[in-house]
Amino acid sequence: MAALSYPRTYTSIPGRRASTRSSARFFYLVDAIGRLHEPTQTQLDALESSYLSTGEFLAECSEFKGYLHEIHSHGSRQLGTLVRPMDESREGFDIDLIARLRPTAMGKYEGPNAPVRLLNDLHSAVERYAKAHGLGIRRWERCVTLEYAGGMFADIAPVIDAPSQFGLYGDTLGRIPDRDKRLYDLTNPRGYAKGFDKAATISPAFTSILAFSEALNTEKRADVVPLPDSQEVFGRLLSRLVQLLKLHRNVAFGQTTSGADDLAPSSIIITTLAAAAYAVQAPRPHDSPLELLLDIVETLPDYFERTPLPNGGEYWLLANPSAPGENLASGMNTPTRQAAFNSWHRLIKMQLADIVEAIERNAGMDVLLPKLEAAFGKRAARAIRDEEARLRHNATSIGKVALVSAGASIATTARAHTFFGD
Structure with missing residues (x-):
C-alpha cells in the first residue's frame, strides 16, 4: 500500500x-x-436507500443544517470486503458511514469539549430519526449505530473536512471526534480506499x-x-x-x-x-x-x-x-x-x-x-x-467430487461492529 x-x-x-x-x-x-x-443487488439498493434517507434527514436537522454536505459509505463496503454477520438470524449487513461536514463546522465545534458536543449532537439528531422510523440506536466513542429494518446496522461517524496540500491524498483529510480522548483525530477513509x-x-x-x-x-x-x-x-x-x-x-x-x-x-x-x-x-x-x-x-x-x-x-x-x-x-x-x-x-x-x-x-x-x-x-x-x-x-457421471457451487447459500460471520468496518 x-x-x-x-x-x-x-x-x-x-x-x-x-x-x-x-x-x-x-x-x-x-x-x-x-x-x-456478498450482498445481492436488492440488498445493496436497500442499503443505499436507507443511508441516503438518513443523510437527507441529518442535512436538514437543526444541528447540522448548512454544515453537512454528504453521507457516504466507507470501510468494507467501499473496498469490496464485506462479510455477513455472525448472527444467523440476521440477513442484513453491517456498514460504516461518514457524515461529512464542511470545514466551516469547525467554527461551531471547537474549544473545550467540542468533540463531545459534536458526537452528542449527532446522537440527538439520529435518535430523533430512529424514533420517527422505529429503529434502534446505540452510542459509541466515535460514532452512533443505527439499526435499520431487516437487521442492517450502520455506524455513522461525523467527520469535519480538513483538506491539506501535504501528505498522501491530503485533499480528503478530515477530523473525527473521539469521546473518550475528548479531541479530534485525523482520518481519511476516502484516501485509504484510494491507496x-x-x-x-x-x-x-x-x-x-x-x-x-x-x-x-x-x-x-x-x-x-x-x-x-x-x-x-x-x-x-x-x-x-x-x-x-x-x-x-x-x-x-x-x-x-x-x-x-x-x-x-x-x-x-x-x-x-x-x-x-x-x-x-x-x-x-x-x-x-x-x-x-x-x-x-x-x-x-x-x-x-x-x-x-x-x-x-x-x-x-x-x-x-x-x-x-x-x-x-x-x-x-x-x-x-x-x-x-x-x-x-x-x-x-x-x-x-x-x-x-x-x-x-x-x-x-x-x-x-x-x-x-x-x-x-x-x-x-x-x-x-x-x-x-x-x-x-x-450428477450424470461418476468420479467427480464438487467442492462448492456458486448457487449455494453460504453466510459468513462478523464480529460486533465498531468504527472502520469491523
Missing part, C-alpha cells in the same frame, strides 16, 4: 506447496465463498498461468463447479484475500460476550497488513494465486514496525498510509493483544496448509468438510455439504 513502511527483511517463504490442479480447486473454493458472502485500490491494481506475476488456467478449464468442462472468468478473479485477488482473513478471524475469535475484552485484530489492521503484503508479494513470481495467497498470509506480521521495550515487550506501529501520524495498531500494544494476534496468525497458517494438503491428496468431503468448518465456520461447511449432496444427486 502506498506510503507504508515496508520491512527491511521478509519472512522466509517455503517452496511450491501444491499442484496446479489442487491450487485451482482450492483458490476457487475460496473465491466462491467470497462471492456467496487500497492502488495496491489492488498491481498485476500478479504468475509463472504457470497457462497451466493454472487449463486446470480451471478442466474443472469447468467437468461441470464440477461454476467458475467466474479468471481475469475477473485476478482483478479482485486482494479483496478476496481480505474477506478470507476476516472470515477466519471471526470464526477463530467468535462473538465477544458482554463485558469481555475483544482481542481480535480489527478489520482496518487486517486490511492494511494484507494490502502491504500484496503490494510486495504480487510482483514476485508465483506459480498460482494460491501460492501468492499463502505467501501473503505468511508475511503479514512483517508489516508491523516493532520497537523493543525495556520490559521485554514490544511497541507495534502500523502507520495509516492516508492519515499522517495515526498508528492503526495503537490498540494492539498490550502483551495479551499481541499474543492473540500471533496465535491467530499461527492458526490460519496451519489450517490453510491442512486444507491444501487434504485437497492435494484427493481426500473425500468427509475429511475436507470438517477442516473447512474449523477454519470458516459451520454455516459455510453446511452450505457446501448441502450443495455437494445436490450435485451428487443430479
Whole structure:
C-alpha cells in the first residue's frame, strides 16, 4: 500500500506447496465463498436507500443544517470486503458511514469539549430519526449505530473536512471526534480506499498461468463447479484475500460476550497488513494465486514496525498510509493483544496448509468438510455439504467430487461492529 513502511527483511517463504490442479480447486473454493458472502443487488439498493434517507434527514436537522454536505459509505463496503454477520438470524449487513461536514463546522465545534458536543449532537439528531422510523440506536466513542429494518446496522461517524496540500491524498483529510480522548483525530477513509485500490491494481506475476488456467478449464468442462472468468478473479485477488482473513478471524475469535475484552485484530489492521503484503508479494513470481495467497498470509506480521521495550515487550506501529501520524495498531500494544494476534496468525497458517494438503491428496468431503468448518465456520461447511449432496444427486457421471457451487447459500460471520468496518 502506498506510503507504508515496508520491512527491511521478509519472512522466509517455503517452496511450491501444491499442484496446479489442487491450487485451482482450492483458490476457487475460496473465491466462491467470497462471492456467496456478498450482498445481492436488492440488498445493496436497500442499503443505499436507507443511508441516503438518513443523510437527507441529518442535512436538514437543526444541528447540522448548512454544515453537512454528504453521507457516504466507507470501510468494507467501499473496498469490496464485506462479510455477513455472525448472527444467523440476521440477513442484513453491517456498514460504516461518514457524515461529512464542511470545514466551516469547525467554527461551531471547537474549544473545550467540542468533540463531545459534536458526537452528542449527532446522537440527538439520529435518535430523533430512529424514533420517527422505529429503529434502534446505540452510542459509541466515535460514532452512533443505527439499526435499520431487516437487521442492517450502520455506524455513522461525523467527520469535519480538513483538506491539506501535504501528505498522501491530503485533499480528503478530515477530523473525527473521539469521546473518550475528548479531541479530534485525523482520518481519511476516502484516501485509504484510494491507496487500497492502488495496491489492488498491481498485476500478479504468475509463472504457470497457462497451466493454472487449463486446470480451471478442466474443472469447468467437468461441470464440477461454476467458475467466474479468471481475469475477473485476478482483478479482485486482494479483496478476496481480505474477506478470507476476516472470515477466519471471526470464526477463530467468535462473538465477544458482554463485558469481555475483544482481542481480535480489527478489520482496518487486517486490511492494511494484507494490502502491504500484496503490494510486495504480487510482483514476485508465483506459480498460482494460491501460492501468492499463502505467501501473503505468511508475511503479514512483517508489516508491523516493532520497537523493543525495556520490559521485554514490544511497541507495534502500523502507520495509516492516508492519515499522517495515526498508528492503526495503537490498540494492539498490550502483551495479551499481541499474543492473540500471533496465535491467530499461527492458526490460519496451519489450517490453510491442512486444507491444501487434504485437497492435494484427493481426500473425500468427509475429511475436507470438517477442516473447512474449523477454519470458516459451520454455516459455510453446511452450505457446501448441502450443495455437494445436490450435485451428487443430479450428477450424470461418476468420479467427480464438487467442492462448492456458486448457487449455494453460504453466510459468513462478523464480529460486533465498531468504527472502520469491523
